[in-house]
Amino acid sequence: MKLANLAGAMALLLMQGCAPPTEIGFLSPDGLSSEFSPHVDVAMVNALSIEQLTISLHEARRANIRLLVDLGPIMRQPAPASEVKGSYLGSDGNERQKQLAPAPRNKLWAKAGHADGMRRLQAYLPLLSAYADVVDSVFLIDEPYLNGVSRQAYAALAGDVRQTLDGAGLQHVKIGVIFSSALFNADFAQLIQRHAAAYVEAIDNEYLRIGDQPASPAEQAWRENIAQHRLTTYDLAGNIYTGGGIPEGVDWVSFNFYASSLLLDQTHEESLAWFAKRFADGACARFANTTVSDLRKQLSFFHDGSMRAGQHWIEQDRALLDAAHDCRMEGTLTLLREAIITSGRPVQIMLIGESSDNGLLEFDARSTPKQGQPAKLIELRVRDEVLRARNLLQRHEDIRRLLYFTYANAYDPAIALHIGGAADMPSVLAEIYRN
Incomplete structure (x- = not known):
């Protein structure tokens, strides 16, 4: 299969006439x-509280930009x-x-989340209106x-939100969905599910190896640490929805597939190789049978010892990351159009x-x-x-909009x-703000 645009998709997505200019923001x-509001066309913010969202809405009106609101903090529990x-x-x-109980603050969606989320949304309707x-x-x-969250569950929630928005006079407000990488494709989702399971299996095997025998201080420290600070992947394994597809009731579709996710998330160990098998031409060809572990070994900034400085390393990293970006993003876009x-x-x-230094x-x-650093x-x-x-x-x-994640600095105490x-990062801002 080629990584070219699909003619049918273009006809469906562009509809008729010339497409409007693409909007760029954070x-x-x-x-x-x-x-940053004076320099962008659009921004997305989380609905964390009525007070916080009010400030963002007021600033959006002052700056005359469009605001996208992520209702996830309201909807999820x-x-x-x-x-x-x-x-x-x-x-x-x-x-x-699994050997470990689910974390209390896991990322999975409670079945009661639909009704509870719709109830919490009511408090925000006057503000949105x-x-x-x-x-x-x-x-x-x-x-x-x-x-x-399954395709059917998201569609059901979208239908109820649509009805609620229309009833509040917000018929013009669109509904969107953001996927993690290419999980809207069932085959790719199965790949991620397998690697999430491999992460759990490695932890469980070590947990069982230590068992009830007297553990060494290092083993005891590991058991205590893994129980508290394991990745969310542990709980997600076996619970990821792998049916694929686009939910009914959405007007916007998006996905994130950051360099940091590719390089640091173990579930993507074989993602480039998977794309190389699915799309044998172009940028993906060099990643056939290549793991992300192999990729990290070729990059200058994943190694023990002193920093590898010099233009040679910069250019080598850039070429490799260019190819990795083109492979995963072009491949994901093609799958999304399908x-x-x-x-x-x-x-x-x-x-x-991505506009952070995370990966x-x-x-x-x-x-x-x-x-x-x-x-x-x-x-x-x-x-x-x-x-x-x-x-x-x-x-x-x-592609009608491009949002960069993220603007603000953060600190991870963990x-x-x-x-x-x-x-x-002035040069990064200059590139984002460039017309």
């Missing part, structure tokens, strides 16, 4: 900032342990029981399939790019961030990633790491 979960599937398919093909002139779209549950055609809905595509820091061979070199890598999204946008007329958004 996915800024904490809220809209006056620091962690699933109780009784609703989390505690088994997975092991590498031997047999069903295995008061700012109807700037509210463009709402998104309901972030990465639904990854977090165990899914849209199958759905029969004239939905529009929004792209989410572009200096790491050791175990993917642990090193101390003393080279700020200017990292900024160059982030700018390159921003340019990759911009270039992709220019190649595809059916790993004592400062994660830089675009805010403190």
Whole structure:
């Protein structure tokens, strides 16, 4: 299969006439900032509270930009342990029981979340109506399939939200969905499910190996740490929705497939190889039978020892990351167009790019961030990633919006790491703001 645009998809997505100019902005979960609002066309914020959302809506009106509202914090609530599937398919093909109980604040969606979310949405309707002139779209549950929400469940929620919005005089407000990578494709979703299960199996095997025997201090520390600080992947395994497809009732479809996700998320270990098998031409060809572990070994910033400095390394990293970006993004876009055609809905595509340094820091061979990060070199890598999204946008007329994640800096106390958004990287901001 070729990575070319599908003629039928273009006819469906572009509809008729010339497409309007693409809108560019930020996915800024904490809220809209006056620091960047004058420079963008659109922004997406989370609905964290009525007070927080009011500030963002007011700023959007002042700056005369469109605001997309992620209702996920309203709609979602962690699933109780009784609703989390505690088994997975092991590498031997047999069903295995997980050794650890689900985390209380897991990312899976509780069955009661639909009714409870609709009830909580009522409190926000007067605010959304008061700012109807700037509210463009709402998104309901972030990465639904990854977090165990089926296509049918998302469609049912979208239908109820549509009816509620219409009743509040918000008929113009669109409904969207953001997928994690290519999970709208059933075959790809099965791949991610298998790797999530492999992550669980590795933990469970070690847990069982230690068993009830007297554990060494290191083994005891591992057991205590893994019980508290394991990845959300542990709970997601066996619960990921793998049916694929585009939910009914949505007007916008989007996906994120960040460089940081590719390089740091173990579930993507074989993603490039999967795309290379599905799309044998173009940028994917070099990744045939290549794991992400292989890819990291070729990058200058995943290794033990001192930093690999110099133009040679910069150019080698850039070429490799260019190819990895083109492979996964072009492949995912092609799969998305196929899914849209199958759905029969004239939905529009929004792209989410990366503008943080999360996956572009200096790491050791175990993917642990090193101390003393080279700020200017990292900024160059982030700018390159921003340019990759911009270039992709220019190649595809059916991408109507491009949002960069994220603007603000953040601090992750769990790993004592400062994660830089675009805010403190002038060259990155300049590229995003460029007309």
